[in-house]
Amino acid sequence: MEAGIVGLPNVGKSTLFNALTASKAAQSENYPFCTIEPNEGIVSVPDARLTRITHFITPQKTIPAILKLVDIAGIVKGASEGEGLGNKFLSHIRQVDAIVQVVRCFEDPDVIHVAGTVDPIADMDTIETELMLADIQTLENALSKAERTARSGDKEAKLRVAVIQKCNEHLSKDEPLRTLELNSLEQSAVSSYGLMSAKPVLYVANVSENDLEGKDPLVQKVRDQAAKVGATVVCVCAKLESELAELEEPDRSEMLAEVGLAEPALHQIARATYDTLGLESYFTAGEKEVRAWTIPKGATAPQGAGVIHSDFERGFIRCEVYTLEDLETYKTEKEIRQAGKLRVEGKSYIMQDGDICHFLFNV
Known part of the structure; x- marks a missing residue:
């Protein structure tokens, strides 16, 4: 775009x-x-x-x-x-x-x-x-x-x-x-x-x-x-x-x-x-990098995964998602998971601006 x-x-x-x-x-x-x-x-x-x-x-x-x-x-x-x-x-x-x-x-x-x-x-x-x-x-x-x-x-x-x-x-x-x-x-x-x-x-x-x-x-x-x-x-x-x-x-x-x-x-x-281009961002976050990924508004989870690599979309299994507010509340991903705030989303999930994600896939 x-x-x-x-x-x-x-x-x-x-x-x-x-x-x-x-x-x-x-x-x-x-x-x-x-x-x-x-x-x-x-x-x-x-x-x-x-x-x-x-x-x-x-x-x-x-x-x-x-x-x-x-x-x-x-x-x-x-x-x-x-x-x-x-x-x-x-x-x-x-x-x-x-x-x-x-x-x-x-x-x-x-x-x-x-x-x-x-x-x-x-x-x-x-x-x-x-x-x-x-x-x-x-x-x-x-x-x-x-x-x-x-x-x-x-x-x-x-x-x-x-x-x-x-x-x-x-x-x-x-x-x-x-x-x-x-x-x-x-x-x-x-x-x-x-x-x-x-x-x-x-x-x-x-x-x-x-x-x-x-x-x-x-x-x-x-x-x-x-x-x-x-x-x-x-x-x-x-x-x-x-x-x-x-x-x-x-x-x-x-x-x-x-x-x-x-x-x-x-x-x-x-x-x-x-x-104006109709774009929004989701994030991946880890020790290697914290990165914003660009997707069109309304993109599904597999489409969001596809901007990282086409294999992610082709072999999409599920997406683990949490919010920045969750991170600021619980401080770590481990605590977010233990608090039950880490959501598991499937192929029909519509990505939201600001989602922090992990994608699971198999090809």
């Missing part, structure tokens, strides 16, 4: 990506198309539960969950028609699982806005419109082929035609496909098209150093707009975060204290992106 960081040129997108991944993606210098190929990076997902676990189980190493981010070059109005190498950039968005849109909510005369004025709602609408227009083109191209196949009596093609028409009708109302309810069969029928306005979105409001809490009216407009599509908003000052990312401890903690932050805002973005 991966998320694509998108935005209009000069909104702080690559600055944010660099800070998140501690990489050196090309900076814009007021040039809209600085990043033609997407940059990719791996980001750890900060999770205080790991530290709480290691207070009772001391491992040789601690491994957090990770997620993959792709920095996609700035999109401009007309991208769906090829403006500004738009088709190439849009194809990169088609391949990710979720969208992280950076929205500029700060004024700076030294950083030219591509539209000449800072208007986050206009920026959000521009990108949403381009994604919807690209989806319309994709669906129109797919419809004729699906209709030809459907005339032969193919049931799957008939369903595909119906879903394409349903999607087109929704898009014709200027509504992104993420606000259209489709059942699992309908989703499967159009899943191969990589419809971009159907992807979940997280909005990152890039604020000034004087507005770290996002109290500016521009940020509230972003929150109001995001609420209409059920999206989350995280406030971040990309400039400040890039400076923090270059510091070592304890200098980073000292700077955070000076600006009144409990943690880098990048941590919030990583966790919010993880959630």
